[in-house]
Amino acid sequence: MSEANKKNGFTHWPVVTLALLVVGIFVVAMVTFQVKETEYAILKTFGKPKVDAAGKIIEYAPGLHFRWPFIDQVWRHDKRLQCYELSKGKHEQITTKDQYQTVVSTFVLWRVGDPGLFLRRMKSTAEAEKNLESVVRNSRAEVIPQHNFSELVNINSSESKMKQIEDEMLSRIKATAMQEYGIEVTKLGFRQLGFPEAVSSKVFDRMKAERASKSEKYLAEGKSEAQRIRSEADRKANAILAEAEAEAKRIRGQGDEAAAKYYAVFSKNPELAKFLRSLEALKISLGANDTLILDTETPPFTLFKAGATELKGAAAAK
Amino acid sequence: MNEVSTRPRNLSWAAMVFSLALGFIGIYIMNSANCSAMIPGVIAAFASVLLAFLAFARAHFAQKQSGEERAAAEYRKTHGKTELFDDADEALRMATRANVQFVKYFVPFFTIAMGLLSLLAALLTWFRWNKMEAFAIAPKPLPLAILAVCCCIATLIAGSFFVGASRNKGCRWLRPSGAWMFMTGFLYLLSGIALFLEYFDKARLTIDISMARAGMVLIIILAIELLISFVVEFYRPRLPGEEERPLPESRLLALFTEPGGVARNVAASLDYQFGFQVSEAWFYRFLERTVAPLFLLMVLAFWLQTCIVVVEVEHNGIREVFGKVSSQEALLPGLYFKWPYPFGRIFTFPVEHVQEITIGGHHEFHAGKGHEHESYDEQVILWDIQEQHGDESNFIVADEPETMSRSKLEQGKGEQLLSMGVISAHIPFYFKVNNLYDYAYRHENALKTLENVATRELIRYLAGADFASILGAKRHEAGVVLNERIQEAASEARLGIEVVFVSLAGFHPPPGVGAAFDNVVASKEMQFAEILRAKTYATVLEPTVESQAVVLTNAAEAYKLERNQVAAAESERFLKQLQGFQAAPGLFALSTYLDVFIEEGRHARKYVLTGDAKMNEVLILNLEKKLKSSLLDLNLGNFQQ
Numbered sequence: 001m002s003e004a005n006k007k008n009g010f011t012h013w014p015v016v017t018l019a020l021l022v023v024g025i026f027v028v029a030m031v032t033f034q035v036k037e038t039e040y041a042i043l044k045t046f047g048k049p050k051v052d053a054a055g056k057i058i059e060y061a062p063g064l065h066f067r068w069p070f071i072d073q074v075w076r077h078d079k080r081l082q083c084y085e086l087s088k089g090k091h092e093q094i095t096t097k098d099q100y101q102t103v104v105s106t107f108v109l110w111r112v113g114d115p116g117l118f119l120r121r122m123k124s125t126a127e128a129e130k131n132l133e134s135v136v137r138n139s140r141a142e143v144i145p146q147h148n149f150s151e152l153v154n155i156n157s158s159e160s161k162m163k164q165i166e167d168e169m170l171s172r173i174k175a176t177a178m179q180e181y182g183i184e185v186t187k188l189g190f191r192q193l194g195f196p197e198a199v200s201s202k203v204f205d206r207m208k209a210e211r212a213s214k215s216e217k218y219l220a221e222g223k224s225e226a227q228r229i230r231s232e233a234d235r236k237a238n239a240i241l242a243e244a245e246a247e248a249k250r251i252r253g254q255g256d257e258a259a260a261k262y263y264a265v266f267s268k269n270p271e272l273a274k275f276l277r278s279l280e281a282l283k284i285s286l287g288a289n290d291t292l293i294l295d296t297e298t299p300p301f302t303l304f305k306a307g308a309t310e311l312k313g314a315a316a317a318k
Numbered sequence: 319m320n321e322v323s324t325r326p327r328n329l330s331w332a333a334m335v336f337s338l339a340l341g342f343i344g345i346y347i348m349n350s351a352n353c354s355a356m357i358p359g360v361i362a363a364f365a366s367v368l369l370a371f372l373a374f375a376r377a378h379f380a381q382k383q384s385g386e387e388r389a390a391a392e393y394r395k396t397h398g399k400t401e402l403f404d405d406a407d408e409a410l411r412m413a414t415r416a417n418v419q420f421v422k423y424f425v426p427f428f429t430i431a432m433g434l435l436s437l438l439a440a441l442l443t444w445f446r447w448n449k450m451e452a453f454a455i456a457p458k459p460l461p462l463a464i465l466a467v468c469c470c471i472a473t474l475i476a477g478s479f480f481v482g483a484s485r486n487k488g489c490r491w492l493r494p495s496g497a498w499m500f501m502t503g504f505l506y507l508l509s510g511i512a513l514f515l516e517y518f519d520k521a522r523l524t525i526d527i528s529m530a531r532a533g534m535v536l537i538i539i540l541a542i543e544l545l546i547s548f549v550v551e552f553y554r555p556r557l558p559g560e561e562e563r564p565l566p567e568s569r570l571l572a573l574f575t576e577p578g579g580v581a582r583n584v585a586a587s588l589d590y591q592f593g594f595q596v597s598e599a600w601f602y603r604f605l606e607r608t609v610a611p612l613f614l615l616m617v618l619a620f621w622l623q624t625c626i627v628v629v630e631v632e633h634n635g636i637r638e639v640f641g642k643v644s645s646q647e648a649l650l651p652g653l654y655f656k657w658p659y660p661f662g663r664i665f666t667f668p669v670e671h672v673q674e675i676t677i678g679g680h681h682e683f684h685a686g687k688g689h690e691h692e693s694y695d696e697q698v699i700l701w702d703i704q705e706q707h708g709d710e711s712n713f714i715v716a717d718e719p720e721t722m723s724r725s726k727l728e729q730g731k732g733e734q735l736l737s738m739g740v741i742s743a744h745i746p747f748y749f750k751v752n753n754l755y756d757y758a759y760r761h762e763n764a765l766k767t768l769e770n771v772a773t774r775e776l777i778r779y780l781a782g783a784d785f786a787s788i789l790g791a792k793r794h795e796a797g798v799v800l801n802e803r804i805q806e807a808a809s810e811a812r813l814g815i816e817v818v819f820v821s822l823a824g825f826h827p828p829p830g831v832g833a834a835f836d837n838v839v840a841s842k843e844m845q846f847a848e849i850l851r852a853k854t855y856a857t858v859l860e861p862t863v864e865s866q867a868v869v870l871t872n873a874a875e876a877y878k879l880e881r882n883q884v885a886a887a888e889s890e891r892f893l894k895q896l897q898g899f900q901a902a903p904g905l906f907a908l909s910t911y912l913d914v915f916i917e918e919g920r921h922a923r924k925y926v927l928t929g930d931a932k933m934n935e936v937l938i939l940n941l942e943k944k945l946k947s948s949l950l951d952l953n954l955g956n957f958q959q
Binding site for chain 1: 811871886889
């Protein structure tokens with residue numbers, strides 16, 4: 001190598017280094033693959049999964065692994081638990097054993113249980129969930145109609161069997177999902193339990209009626225209590241008045257009794273007494289607007305009679 | 319080749335047609351694939367069309383000028399040189415003057431107009447993107463991605479050709495158009511990548527707009543450069559014999575389209591702008607030598623920087639080497655070293671941060687009529703106002719049979735005891751992460767799982783709880799129980815969280831039923847009011863009656879006293895009267911009578927029937943009441959007196 005070439009090589013060392021680095025990275029990327037902690041990885045050689053001596057598909061643990069470039073392909077899938085809420089029939093109407101119409105939706109937690117089987121039978125997560133959906137819906141439709149609604153909703157918690165129902169559904173799903181699709185379902189739960197719209201509105205009406213009944217009860221109780229208080233008060237008032245009346249009469253009687261003692265004096269001349277009482281009565285009964293029709297026989301109008309002014313004493317005096 | 323050649327014009331035509339076709343293909347891809355990333359590419363393509371048009375116009379004027387000059391030279395050759403001819407020649411050189419004026423006036427105007435137009439289009443599109451909530455996904459991205467990449471390759475080839483051709487004499491003005499073709503090609507490549515990624519389902523929802531924004535930033539930069547070029551052109555020193563450089567030519571694009579590397583292009587641009595050989599200066603040569611190693615060093619330093627990770631106070635971290643977790647034990651806050659990216663990473667998460675999940679639908683406030691100006695905080699939240707409760711979920715809740723004796727009714731029919739109601743709920747519950755490995759590595763979407771697990775626990779709890787109790791006195795107890803149950807379920811599912819608090823403030827009867835609950839309370843109040851009114855009646859009645867009783871007894875006492883005393887007085891008086899009577903019986907009686915008559919009868923109206931009236935005569939007396947006194951009865955004569 002000439003001096004000039006050496007100089008040129010030295011001058012371009014950054015470019016050369018960079019190029020080597022890029023090529024190195026490229027080569028390493030071609031012959032290795034990284035498996036994340038959250039992944040399953042299987043190596044496929046010309047589409048065929050690699051197996052161990054026992055014929056079992058090799059699952060690669062998290063870390064860096066070797067592969068043949070262009071020959072080996074890496075198949076990966078998330079190994080974490082996936083939460084799937086059913087999309088189709090998310091809220092599905094199901095009849096219970098006692099003919100209650102309910103709307104139920106569920107969720108499941110799943111992950112790939114058998115990567116080999118999953119790889120063979122499923123193309124993608126979306127396809128896996130689609131298949132899982134059918135299994136879950138089927139199990140839901142089979143299990144719930146075997147139970148009364150009171151086994152789902154019951155104020156007596158010892159009679160509620162919601163957990164058993166969930167477990168029953170889960171056990172059915174588990175077997176099918178693992179055997180047919182290589183999917184491990186770890187948990188199933190209700191995420192919605194309700195009524196169809198028509199039933200809901202009637203339940204609301206019933207709840208309103210219950211409240212209305214309670215309202216009316218309160219109102220009636222109020223009126224009743226008010227009437228009781230009023231009548232009690234009236235009773236007490238009447239009693240007080242009656243007692244007072246009686247007392248008043250007694251007092252008046254005492255007055256009358258005392259007065260009667262004095263009336264004995266009138267017996268000395270009853271005629272005069274009558275006359276004087278009559279005059280008293282006349283005095284009280286005569287008023288300013290009264291009209292009296294009198295004749296000349298009534299004093300002092302006897303004076304209107306002819307010769308009334310001629311007194312006997314005057315004639316005698318003449 | 320001389321400037322009379324039609325090659326520059328033809329090449330300009332070709333560039334214009336090519337760019338125009340490219341622009342229309344871009345529009346087709348943009349519309350068919352809902353590809354926002356193609357918009358900057360289309361803008362660049364039409365910018366290339368305009369620049370090709372400018373090159374065409376410049377070539378046209380140059381050709382005219384050249385023809386004019388050649389004609390003038392031939393004329394001189396045949397007619398000889400005279401002073402008179404020289405003057406006439408100057409006056410008649412219209413094409414030369416047109417060419418000069420084109421470069422002097424039209425080109426600057428064109429440059430600033432193109433800069434403003436590009437900037438305006440880019441900004442308007444940017445703002446439109448900001449207002450959009452979602453971007454449509456391409457229905458069939460693969461064929462359009464291939465078309466975009468093919469266009470990119472064709473454009474790069476065409477750009478290379480036109481930039482290369484611009485080095486020929488008279489074709490200099492083709493270079494801006496060629497450079498913008500490079501730009502168009504690059505932007506089409508971005509669109510193609512976006513469409514490919516959409517096809518392979520990688521960052522499907524975000525890749526298109528991300529590429530679009532990146533491309534639009536480049537357009538904005540180039541538009542601003544055009545405006546700056548317009549300004550700095552005034553201050554550029556003009557040197558005789560220098561190569562004319564088109565004003566709209568981008569120096570930034572030239573860094574990538576011109577041969578000789580970035581450094582040489584920068585030097586050429588600086589030399590042109592400052593009018594002297596900046597590239598010959600020592601400092602510039604030093605920079606040219608050291609910039610590449612410095613840049614590499616910076617990149618290396620930047621890469622090595624990824625070895626250092628600071629786990630913040632509220633965070634925990636998990637160390638990974640080649641994707642494998644080194645230890646499930648979380649790294650506590652502090653400084654850590656790791657393998658550089660992409661060999662190792664430390665995943666950090668704010669575990670101490672309290673997060674919130676709402677069970678039972680997203681609680682969103684919708685202002686009702688008349689509340690447009692009131693914020694959520696200023697509102698009184700009522701059970702029966704639908705707008706205040708957003709899209710809450712209804713849950714079935716068990717109910718203690720109450721007034722209707724529903725259970726008895728159903729038992730009578732041989733059915734099972736069953737009573738339930740419906741309750742609306744939005745229950746925010748708060749949690750923090752207590753096991754980062756479980757939270758981040760065991761569940762694909764821990765939040766979604768947690769929400770479902772919590773919802774399930776709520777459903778199970780409500781299915782066995784008493785409606786009235788959880789609305790009333792046992793709400794706190796319900797919160798405690800739910801807290802425990804959710805924690806238990808989350809631990810069972812290994813979610814790695816700790817429930818901090820479950821808020822049951824959002825339990826209420828469904829809207830529409832809430833009014834009935836209000837009515838119960840109203841009825842209770844009415845009941846109390848009715849009872850209080852009755853008590854008031856009783857309270858008032860008792861003293862009233864007691865006073866009446868006192869009046870009665872007092873009246874009786876008065877009567878008694880009166881009777882006693884009056885009787886005594888009367889008897890005493892009677893004895894006196896008897897004495898008078900005994901003294902003159904007739905006269906006493908008459909006198910007493912007349913006294914009464916005078917005293918009490920003087921105001922009475924009297925009719926006296928005299929003794930002359932015959933007893934068989936009928937007397938008609940007007941016994942109508944005497945009219946009451948009025949003004950008419952006044953005796954005014956007496957009054958006057």
